[in-house]
Amino acid sequence: KAGVTQTPRYLIKTRGQQVTLSCSPISGHRSVSWYQQTPGQGLQFLFEYFSETQRNKGNFPGRFSGRQFSNSRSEMNVSTLELGDSALYLCASSSLATQETQYFGPGTRLLVL
Amino acid sequence: DQQVKQNSPSLSVQEGRISILNCDYTNSMFDYFLWYKKYPAEGPTFLISISSIKDKNEDGRFTVFLNKSAKHLSLHIVPSQPGDSAVYFCAARISGGGSNYKLTFGKGTLLTVNP
Numbered sequence: 749k750a751g752v753t754q755t756p757r758y759l760i761k762t763r764g765q766q767v768t769l770s771c772s773p774i775s776g777h778r779s780v781s782w783y784q785q786t787p788g789q790g791l792q793f794l795f796e797y798f799s800e801t802q803r804n805k806g807n808f809p810g811r812f813s814g815r816q817f818s819n820s821r822s823e824m825n826v827s828t829l830e831l832g833d834s835a836l837y838l839c840a841s842s843s844l845a846t847q848e849t850q851y852f853g854p855g856t857r858l859l860v861l
Numbered sequence: 862d863q864q865v866k867q868n869s870p871s872l873s874v875q876e877g878r879i880s881i882l883n884c885d886y887t888n889s890m891f892d893y894f895l896w897y898k899k900y901p902a903e904g905p906t907f908l909i910s911i912s913s914i915k916d917k918n919e920d921g922r923f924t925v926f927l928n929k930s931a932k933h934l935s936l937h938i939v940p941s942q943p944g945d946s947a948v949y950f951c952a953a954r955i956s957g958g959g960s961n962y963k964l965t966f967g968k969g970t971l972l973t974v975n976p
Contacts, residue, residue, distance in 0.1 A: 781962050790968040793964060796962040798962070838904050838905070850962070855903075855904050
Protein backbone atom coordinates (compact mmCIF):
# COMPACT_ATOMS: atom_id res chain seq x y z
CA LYS A 749 0.00 0.00 0.00
CA ALA A 750 1.41 3.38 -0.98
CA GLY A 751 2.33 5.76 1.80
CA VAL A 752 1.40 9.37 2.34
CA THR A 753 2.57 11.57 -0.52
CA GLN A 754 3.17 15.28 -0.44
CA THR A 755 3.79 17.73 -3.24
CA PRO A 756 5.83 19.67 -3.91
CA ARG A 757 8.82 18.43 -1.90
CA TYR A 758 10.61 21.78 -2.00
CA LEU A 759 9.38 25.30 -2.49
CA ILE A 760 10.92 28.76 -2.43
CA LYS A 761 8.69 31.79 -2.02
CA THR A 762 9.13 35.44 -1.12
CA ARG A 763 7.52 37.37 1.70
CA GLY A 764 3.94 38.37 1.04
CA GLN A 765 3.25 35.55 -1.41
CA GLN A 766 0.91 32.69 -0.75
CA VAL A 767 1.52 28.97 -1.09
CA THR A 768 -0.56 25.82 -1.42
CA LEU A 769 0.74 22.41 -0.34
CA SER A 770 -0.89 19.12 -1.21
CA CYS A 771 -1.19 15.82 0.62
CA SER A 772 -2.56 12.46 -0.51
CA PRO A 773 -3.25 10.11 2.41
CA ILE A 774 -2.81 6.37 2.54
CA SER A 775 -5.65 4.69 0.68
CA GLY A 776 -8.60 4.20 3.03
CA HIS A 777 -7.42 6.78 5.57
CA ARG A 778 -9.99 9.51 6.06
CA SER A 779 -8.20 11.67 8.61
CA VAL A 780 -5.45 14.03 7.50
CA SER A 781 -3.42 16.15 9.90
CA TRP A 782 -0.86 18.85 9.19
CA TYR A 783 2.20 19.73 11.27
CA GLN A 784 4.89 22.37 11.03
CA GLN A 785 8.45 21.49 12.00
CA THR A 786 10.98 24.21 12.77
CA PRO A 787 14.33 23.96 14.57
CA GLY A 788 13.16 26.18 17.40
CA GLN A 789 9.62 24.94 17.99
CA GLY A 790 9.84 21.32 16.93
CA LEU A 791 6.76 19.62 15.50
CA GLN A 792 3.58 21.62 16.04
CA PHE A 793 0.05 20.64 15.16
CA LEU A 794 -1.67 22.86 12.60
CA PHE A 795 -5.06 21.24 11.94
CA GLU A 796 -6.83 17.99 11.18
CA TYR A 797 -9.51 17.17 8.63
CA PHE A 798 -11.96 14.31 8.50
CA SER A 799 -14.64 13.85 5.87
CA GLU A 800 -13.97 17.30 4.42
CA THR A 801 -14.46 18.99 7.82
CA GLN A 802 -11.86 20.60 10.02
CA ARG A 803 -12.12 18.74 13.28
CA ASN A 804 -9.14 20.06 15.26
CA LYS A 805 -7.07 23.21 15.05
CA GLY A 806 -3.77 24.22 16.59
CA ASN A 807 -2.58 27.64 17.68
CA PHE A 808 -1.64 29.17 14.36
CA PRO A 809 -2.84 32.46 12.84
CA GLY A 810 -5.65 32.59 10.31
CA ARG A 811 -3.10 32.89 7.50
CA PHE A 812 -2.83 29.13 7.76
CA SER A 813 -5.83 27.33 6.33
CA GLY A 814 -6.67 24.01 4.82
CA ARG A 815 -9.29 21.91 3.19
CA GLN A 816 -10.04 18.31 2.40
CA PHE A 817 -11.64 16.88 -0.69
CA SER A 818 -14.13 14.05 -1.04
CA ASN A 819 -11.30 11.64 -1.93
CA SER A 820 -9.59 12.55 1.39
CA ARG A 821 -6.76 14.44 -0.32
CA SER A 822 -5.95 17.62 1.55
CA GLU A 823 -4.38 20.97 0.83
CA MET A 824 -3.03 23.59 3.16
CA ASN A 825 -2.62 27.22 2.25
CA VAL A 826 -0.47 29.90 3.81
CA SER A 827 -1.21 33.46 2.77
CA THR A 828 0.95 36.55 3.17
CA LEU A 829 4.06 34.52 3.83
CA GLU A 830 6.50 35.64 6.51
CA LEU A 831 10.16 34.68 6.93
CA GLY A 832 9.18 32.69 10.03
CA ASP A 833 6.97 30.42 7.94
CA SER A 834 10.08 28.73 6.59
CA ALA A 835 9.71 25.18 7.82
CA LEU A 836 9.10 21.57 6.97
CA TYR A 837 5.37 21.00 6.59
CA LEU A 838 4.32 17.45 7.34
CA CYS A 839 1.08 15.72 6.55
CA ALA A 840 -0.08 12.58 8.37
CA SER A 841 -3.02 10.28 7.77
CA SER A 842 -4.75 7.82 10.04
CA SER A 843 -7.73 5.56 10.31
CA LEU A 844 -9.64 3.64 12.92
CA ALA A 845 -8.22 0.46 11.42
CA THR A 846 -4.74 1.50 12.51
CA GLN A 847 -5.91 2.57 15.96
CA GLU A 848 -5.63 6.12 14.77
CA THR A 849 -1.84 5.98 14.61
CA GLN A 850 -0.67 8.76 12.35
CA TYR A 851 1.56 7.92 9.42
CA PHE A 852 3.58 10.76 8.00
CA GLY A 853 4.54 11.80 4.51
CA PRO A 854 8.04 13.02 3.58
CA GLY A 855 7.08 16.67 4.02
CA THR A 856 7.33 19.85 1.97
CA ARG A 857 10.32 22.05 2.71
CA LEU A 858 9.24 25.70 2.37
CA LEU A 859 11.80 28.49 2.27
CA VAL A 860 10.54 32.06 2.47
CA LEU A 861 12.99 34.73 1.30
CA ASP B 862 4.47 25.62 27.92
CA GLN B 863 6.05 22.41 26.68
CA GLN B 864 3.83 19.51 27.63
CA VAL B 865 6.13 16.80 26.26
CA LYS B 866 9.82 17.09 27.03
CA GLN B 867 12.82 15.20 25.79
CA ASN B 868 15.59 16.62 27.93
CA SER B 869 18.48 14.96 26.12
CA PRO B 870 19.06 16.57 22.73
CA SER B 871 21.52 13.84 21.82
CA LEU B 872 22.70 10.38 22.82
CA SER B 873 25.63 8.34 21.59
CA VAL B 874 25.94 4.56 22.11
CA GLN B 875 28.06 1.72 20.81
CA GLU B 876 26.67 -0.81 18.37
CA GLY B 877 25.23 -3.81 20.20
CA ARG B 878 24.59 -1.92 23.42
CA ILE B 879 21.29 -0.65 24.77
CA SER B 880 19.93 2.77 23.81
CA ILE B 881 17.57 4.39 26.29
CA LEU B 882 15.65 7.46 25.21
CA ASN B 883 13.61 9.33 27.78
CA CYS B 884 10.50 11.46 27.66
CA ASP B 885 8.55 13.34 30.33
CA TYR B 886 5.10 14.84 30.09
CA THR B 887 3.14 17.26 32.20
CA ASN B 888 -0.45 16.86 31.01
CA SER B 889 -2.11 14.10 33.03
CA MET B 890 -4.87 13.89 30.41
CA PHE B 891 -2.49 12.25 27.93
CA ASP B 892 -3.41 8.59 27.69
CA TYR B 893 -1.64 7.36 24.57
CA PHE B 894 2.02 7.71 23.71
CA LEU B 895 3.98 7.10 20.54
CA TRP B 896 7.59 7.05 19.43
CA TYR B 897 8.64 8.12 15.96
CA LYS B 898 12.01 7.94 14.25
CA LYS B 899 13.05 10.56 11.74
CA TYR B 900 15.86 10.57 9.21
CA PRO B 901 16.92 13.82 7.55
CA ALA B 902 14.74 14.85 4.61
CA GLU B 903 12.09 12.25 5.50
CA GLY B 904 8.89 12.34 7.49
CA PRO B 905 8.69 10.72 10.93
CA THR B 906 8.24 6.93 10.88
CA PHE B 907 6.03 5.34 13.51
CA LEU B 908 7.94 2.93 15.76
CA ILE B 909 5.89 1.85 18.72
CA SER B 910 3.09 3.06 20.96
CA ILE B 911 1.67 2.43 24.39
CA SER B 912 -1.66 3.05 26.02
CA SER B 913 -1.82 4.38 29.56
CA ILE B 914 -3.51 1.17 30.69
CA LYS B 915 -0.22 -0.64 30.12
CA ASP B 916 3.24 -0.12 31.52
CA LYS B 917 5.22 -1.91 28.83
CA ASN B 918 4.96 -2.67 25.15
CA GLU B 919 7.46 -4.63 23.10
CA ASP B 920 8.05 -4.92 19.38
CA GLY B 921 11.21 -6.70 18.34
CA ARG B 922 14.22 -4.69 19.45
CA PHE B 923 12.04 -1.83 20.68
CA THR B 924 10.40 -1.66 24.10
CA VAL B 925 8.53 1.28 25.55
CA PHE B 926 8.02 1.64 29.29
CA LEU B 927 5.45 3.94 30.84
CA ASN B 928 5.51 5.19 34.43
CA LYS B 929 2.26 7.10 34.85
CA SER B 930 2.90 8.23 38.40
CA ALA B 931 6.17 9.85 37.31
CA LYS B 932 4.69 11.00 33.98
CA HIS B 933 7.69 9.41 32.31
CA LEU B 934 8.22 7.07 29.42
CA SER B 935 11.29 5.58 27.87
CA LEU B 936 12.20 3.77 24.67
CA HIS B 937 14.74 0.97 24.87
CA ILE B 938 16.50 -0.29 21.76
CA VAL B 939 18.35 -3.56 22.20
CA PRO B 940 20.73 -4.24 20.55
CA SER B 941 21.42 -0.88 18.95
CA GLN B 942 22.46 -0.86 15.31
CA PRO B 943 24.11 1.87 13.20
CA GLY B 944 20.91 2.08 11.13
CA ASP B 945 19.09 3.22 14.27
CA SER B 946 20.96 6.52 14.10
CA ALA B 947 18.21 9.12 13.69
CA VAL B 948 16.18 11.67 15.62
CA TYR B 949 13.62 10.07 17.92
CA PHE B 950 10.44 11.91 18.83
CA CYS B 951 8.15 11.16 21.70
CA ALA B 952 4.50 12.13 21.12
CA ALA B 953 1.37 12.08 23.25
CA ARG B 954 -2.34 12.48 22.71
CA ILE B 955 -5.64 12.56 24.55
CA SER B 956 -7.99 9.89 23.25
CA GLY B 957 -11.60 10.49 22.42
CA GLY B 958 -13.62 13.60 21.67
CA GLY B 959 -11.88 14.04 18.35
CA SER B 960 -8.54 14.72 20.02
CA ASN B 961 -6.98 11.47 18.85
CA TYR B 962 -5.64 13.26 15.86
CA LYS B 963 -3.73 15.97 17.64
CA LEU B 964 -0.29 14.80 18.66
CA THR B 965 1.90 16.81 20.99
CA PHE B 966 5.57 16.17 20.27
CA GLY B 967 8.76 16.50 22.20
CA LYS B 968 11.67 18.25 20.50
CA GLY B 969 13.48 15.03 19.75
CA THR B 970 16.68 13.23 20.70
CA LEU B 971 19.40 12.60 18.16
CA LEU B 972 20.64 9.05 18.59
CA THR B 973 24.02 8.13 17.14
CA VAL B 974 25.01 4.46 17.16
CA ASN B 975 28.72 4.05 16.59
CA PRO B 976 30.06 0.91 14.86
